[in-house]
Amino acid sequence: MAVTLVVNGSLHQVDAPPDEPLLYVLRDRLELTGTKYGCGEGQCGACTVLLDGDPVRSCITPASAATGKKITTIEGLGNGEHLDPVQQAFLEAEAFQCGYCTPGMILSAVAMLRKSKTKLTDKEIISHMNGNICRCGAYGRILEAIHAAANMSRSTVDAKR
Amino acid sequence: MRSVDREAQQHEVTPLQHGFDLGRRDFFKLLGGGMLVCVAAGRAVPQESGRGGFQRHEMPNTLDSWLHIGENGKVTVFTGKVEVGQNARTSLAQQVAEELRVPLDSISMLMGDTDLTPFDMGTFGSRTTPQMGSQLRKVAASARAVLIQMAAEQWQVPEAGLIAEDGEVRDPKSQKSISYTDLTHGQKLMKVIAAEPPLTNPNDWTIAGAGVPKRDGRDFVTGAHKYASDQIRPGMLYGKMVRPSAFHAKLTSCDTSAAEKMPGVTVVRDGDFVGVTAPDLMTAERAASAIQAKWDAPQQVSEKDLFEHLKSTEEKPTEGRDQIVKGSVEQAGSGSAKTLQQTYTVAYIAHTPLEPRAAMAEWNSGKLTVWTGTQRPFAVRDELASAFHMQEENVRVLMPDTGSAYGGKHSGEAAVECARLAKAAGKPVRLVWTREEEFTWAYFRPAGAIEVKSAANPDGTLLSWELDNYNSGPAGMGTPYEVPNQRIEFHPADSPLRQGSYRGLAATANFFARESHMDELAHELKIDPLEFRLKNLKDERLRGVFQAASERFGWGKNQAAKNHGFGIAGGIEKNGHVATCAEVAVEKGQVKVLRVVEAFDCGAVVNPQGLRNQISGAVVQGLGGALFEAIHFENGRILNPHLAGYRVPRFTDLPPQVDVVIVNRKDQPSMGAGETPLVGIAPAVANAIFNASGVRLRSLPMVPKGMPAVS
Known part of the structure; x- marks a missing residue:
């Protein structure tokens, strides 16, 4: 049984049952271990990846549901030496302690920021990010980092215009 | 001790x-x-x-x-x-x-x-x-x-x-x-x-x-950092354990035939140890669930009988070890003195590290190497050496920087299980506990009951202080206040659940009891809670953080809005001096923590950025145990071993304002700050809830289902 997946811009033929969780395919078969197991129940957000830009919980998403879609994992963000603005903002705000939730947090934030056209309020960010748990409790800094990333992205867009 | x-x-x-x-x-x-x-x-x-x-x-x-x-x-x-x-x-x-x-x-x-x-x-x-x-x-x-x-x-x-x-x-x-x-x-x-x-x-x-x-x-x-659960070794297999039906259960029968027929699967049975290895994780999971195991579990104490059980199984405190005695409490508290007696309780809670226990084990010519997430790599090495009857020098434990622990990863269960599976399979094996396993087969912060009995003069001078802690632990049970007559005791008891250390140990429980009780006494005496504390406090550094926190908070300057309340709490633990102020709103039966100011003094600060992160994170984590975290159990089974049933603080629980005041004492030795910033928040919030609503909550968690109905 093979599943065809496009991960971070590369095409992969993976010898896996179609109902295998996308999380296992990414971590174990493609060795993209930046995507984390946290609960296996879609409750914590540690396994968040993007499917065509939408955040999904890869632990409860069968691999077959990702065929024909563009999968983005934490390894697919940024460009070599250049971090994505959200990664950069998390790094600068030091919005983590153990860092285990960080990839999922960043991808959830990326999905939100790519879709938002206006400046997000705290309330909107909190509501969007509430499915991602940071057990170390660094939510304050994460919020700060997301605001900073939003400003960075906007200034990049402005610069391009 | x-x-x-x-x-x-x-x-x-x-x-x-x-x-x-x-x-x-x-x-x-x-x-x-x-x-x-x-x-x-x-x-x-x-x-x-x-x-x-x-x-x-x-x-x-x-x-x-x-x-x-x-x-x-x-x-x-x-x-x-x-x-x-x-x-x-x-x-x-x-x-x-x-x-x-x-x-x-x-x-x-x-x-x-x-x-x-x-x-x-x-x-x-x-x-x-x-x-x-x-x-x-x-x-x-x-x-x-x-x-x-x-x-x-x-x-x-x-x-x-x-x-x-x-x-x-x-x-x-x-x-x-x-x-x-x-x-x-x-x-x-x-x-x-x-x-x-x-x-x-x-x-x-x-x-x-x-x-x-x-x-x-x-x-x-x-995502480049490799945690224990991210370790990859050439030719590795995936492990999965078959768990007993309840704590202390014995295996009575086990049919592994269906699992054994699965391609690439090895079933490992050694006494009551049952597990599998497979070339991929999903096959390992399927093989483990295909095993028909029957277990015989004894009757066990349930949550509803917990505190009664702890009280009835208490052991006498060891003199000088679990006991603080000063003056004579029998002599104190007569005449015009105000006396007060109350009981406070705390539930079992789970550390819930976002990375569950995980290990990668590899055997090579009689030597064992294990990568695992643990706070005690040398103790895990000894556990492994003991489990496999090996010399310690033939066991190597490596600890990749781990997805948190909070006192919950002292032990080496996953390492030992993984090594046993790898030994049988003859290949490197990775074993990552599921969230349910982590919620069930790890250990918990002890539950406990704490009785406090006190007496104070009408002018607010403390006369006597008695505290009996059943099972939760002795850490932080002493009082930093000047009390001439004291009897403080820790009573070990029979815990129905496996318990162990947790960030701050029992200081969270003992601070909650003490600082709630201080607030109750202040209220009875009609003295401002901060003034009451300072009146009975000599320790210069604790006074310093109380002053730093209350000044930043505006204690005594501002009036709480309708349905809002202010609370304060503090103490000394592990040479860290902490004072916490909280503002809450109690509306429509819900408690919302709006503002927290925490002042902390741990001597000469080594990294103020890291320290701020620790303090604000501890406040948020502490809110979980204060407000809603609790493990529910019945007859040897955990009833809520999932994040859907065990609520941890999320973004929506973040107080809109968390102010950290670092009191940097360069004249004092540097002390740790990973734990003590956690222990002030529960009583500060409890006291603020009382200030807002007139309702005194004496059990942690305080509002798992919102404010209790007031009769």
Whole structure:
């Protein structure tokens, strides 16, 4: 049984049952271990990846549901030496302690920021990010980092215009 | 007995018979030439202050290697402490760079590898900063002295005039300078340190004391960091355990035939140990669930009978160990004195580290190597050696920086299980516990009941203080207030659930009881809660944080809005001084924490950025146990072993305002800050809820289903 997946811009033929969780395919078969197991129940957000830009919980998403879609994992963000603005903002705000939730947090934030056209309020960010748990409790800094990333992205867009 | 001893004892530390002694040549092979700085094993700053049971045996012929100054200019520091998010990797590196006088980025920290780092009891008890920090500072300062001596010999000048700075030794007179690299180039020097060197005064710190960024930050934001659960070995298999139906259950029958027929599956059965390995995780899961196991479980105490059970199984406190007695409480509290008696309770809670227990085990010619997330790599090595009847030197445990622990990863269950599976499979195996396993088969923060009885004069002077803690633990049970008559006792009891250490240990429970009770007394006496505390408080540093927090909060200046309330709490634990103020709103039966100010004094601050992160994170984590976290159980089974049923703080629980006030006491030794910032929040919130609503909540969690209906 093979599943065809496009991960971070590369095409992969993976010898896996179609109902295998996308999380296992990414971590174990493609060795993209930046995507984390946290609960296996879609409750914590540690396994968040993007499917065509939408955040999904890869632990409860069968691999077959990702065929024909563009999968983005934490390894697919940024460009070599250049971090994505959200990664950069998390790094600068030091919005983590153990860092285990960080990839999922960043991808959830990326999905939100790519879709938002206006400046997000705290309330909107909190509501969007509430499915991602940071057990170390660094939510304050994460919020700060997301605001900073939003400003960075906007200034990049402005610069391009 | 000190809490760290008790904490260690809970996990049965086996005294070490043999110290690891990697040949010095092996270190040079690993790291290249240069200078290796050693200390006679066990002669370094002792891990323990003389409690025989936990000290390694004397090994006069063995040396511990702490520091390698490479001929390439790289400095490697060896420590058995581990990084679990508390920022020890960064703060320890800062302290070495400071004393050695080298740039921070020349330092690499080798942590928690039982083959390469000196023995360490574990990363707990907020001891990394006060103990390992000062140990490494001494080693680095000694190394600096040696380097100065080498330069002096080379130049034929007195040592006294030479300066070490930025990785080199300079002679201001002759304007000569030589780098550490050149001093050690082409050599394999081994220097043994005996005497204690003078250390740099925190007032003169330039690298320590600075808010430098967390090490490896980039790897965390790119997903490049490899946690224990991310380890990959060639030809590895995936493990999965078959769990008993309830705690203390015995296996009565086990049909493994269906699982054995699955391709690539190995079933491992050894007594009541049942597990599988498979070429992929999903096959391992399917094989494990195909095993028909029958278990016989005994009747066990359920949650509804918990506190009655704890009280009925209490043991008498050991005199002098679990007891604080001053004056005579029998004599106090007569006449016009105000007396008060109340009971407070705390539930079992789960650490819920976002990375569950995980291990990768590999056997190679009779030697076992395990990568695992643990706060105590050496204790896990001993557990493995004991489980497999091996010599400790044939077991190596490596601890990759881990997805948090909070006191919950002292033990090596996953490591032992994984090693057993790998042994049977003959291949490397990775085992990652599921969230449900982590919620069930790890251990919990102890539940407990705490009775407090007090008396005070009408003017607010405390007369007597009695506290009985059943099962939750003795940490932080003493009172920092001046009370002439005291009887404070910890009563161990029979815990229906497996329990162990948790960030801050029982200080959370004991602070909750004490600081709630102080608030109740203040209310009875009609005295402002802060004024009441300060009236009975002499400790200058605790007064300092109370003042710092209350000033920032505006205590006594502002009036709480309708349905809002203010609360304050504080205390001293593990040499950390904490004071917390909270503002809550109690509306429509819901409690919302709006504002928290926490002042903290842990002596000379090593990294203010990291410290702020720890304090604000601890406040958020502490809100979980204060408001809604609780493990529910019945007859040997956990009823809510999922994040859907066990609520942890989320973004929506973040108070809109969390202010951290750091009281940086450069005149005081640096102390740990991973735990004590957690323990003030529950009572501060409880007191604020009372102030807002007139309802006194005496059980943690306080509002798992919103405010209780008021009769």
